[in-house]
Amino acid sequence: MKALVLYSSETGRTKKLAEAVLSVLPANTDFLPMEEAPESFDDYDIVFAGIWFLNLKLDEKSRSLLPRLKAKKVALFATMHRDLFSDDISKNLRQAVELLPEGVWVAGTHVVYVDESMAEIPLGVDELLDTETVKNFAENTYSRIENNPAA
Numbered sequence: 001m002k003a004l005v006l007y008s009s010e011t012g013r014t015k016k017l018a019e020a021v022l023s024v025l026p027a028n029t030d031f032l033p034m035e036e037a038p039e040s041f042d043d044y045d046i047v048f049a050g051i052w053f054l055n056l057k058l059d060e061k062s063r064s065l066l067p068r069l070k071a072k073k074v075a076l077f078a079t080m081h082r083d084l085f086s087d088d089i090s091k092n093l094r095q096a097v098e099l100l101p102e103g104v105w106v107a108g109t110h111v112v113y114v115d116e117s118m119a120e121i122p123l124g125v126d127e128l129l130d131t132e133t134v135k136n137f138a139e140n141t142y143s144r145i146e147n148n149p150a151a
């Protein structure tokens, strides 16, 4: 089984989550920013894609990449403001899911919250970003597919 981790990141948080995802996946996993994504994703059993939001809109790189992410399975992980209303969270995720080509299997979604007061500041050493839950998400998603490709 082979995985790819793709991410879009401006101030570094989504990249940090992507690195956490990579750290729990097998050594043969590929890791790329979205602007360096390959033309074809046929080599991968699953693609983990890291996305973020600006004024309730999916970031630009993800908006251009997701429609061509014709992979067997895609798992999305995102950073979002901590104080969004719950329906903003599902609307945000839905924007991303709906951009994926028809037939792509969404293997899972995961959100890590960032403090709104930090949103405009690049990720600093003092900022606590919860990388543990995204690691669990990646591990569980990967092993579920490995044990049962139809899951």
Ligand SMILES: Cc1cc2nc3c(=O)[nH]c(=O)nc-3n(C[C@H](O)[C@H](O)[C@H](O)COP(=O)(O)O)c2cc1C
Binding pocket: 008, 009, 010, 011, 012, 013, 014, 015, 052, 053, 054, 055, 056, 057, 079, 080, 081, 084, 114, 118, 119, 120, 123
């Ligand atoms: C002007 C501005 C608008 C933002 N709007 C949203 C938003 O609508 N929803 C959200 O969840 N986060 C929003 N954010 C927070 C970013 O999505 C968050 O900081 C994200 O972690 C940035 O990802 P990056 O560090 O990987 O670039 C906003 C940040 C800025 C600076």
